[in-house]
Amino acid sequence: MNAAAELAALRAALIDLATWAHTHLNTDYGDRQYIAEHLYTAMEALATGDKVPAPPY
Secondary structure (H helix, E strand, C coil): HHHHHHHHHHHHHHHHHHHHHHHHHHHHCCCCCHHHHHHHHHHHHHHCCCCCCCCCC
């Protein structure tokens, strides 16, 4: 994959992650600890080039 495609994929993954977090943080049932842990794990995976894990819910 070339650098431009990699950057575009990374941006899309970050947008998806931010949208997921925003959606769940704005609900009454959202567990902030699970959300924070998933954000950390997902961002670490994106930074190292690993696959982003599925969200906890």
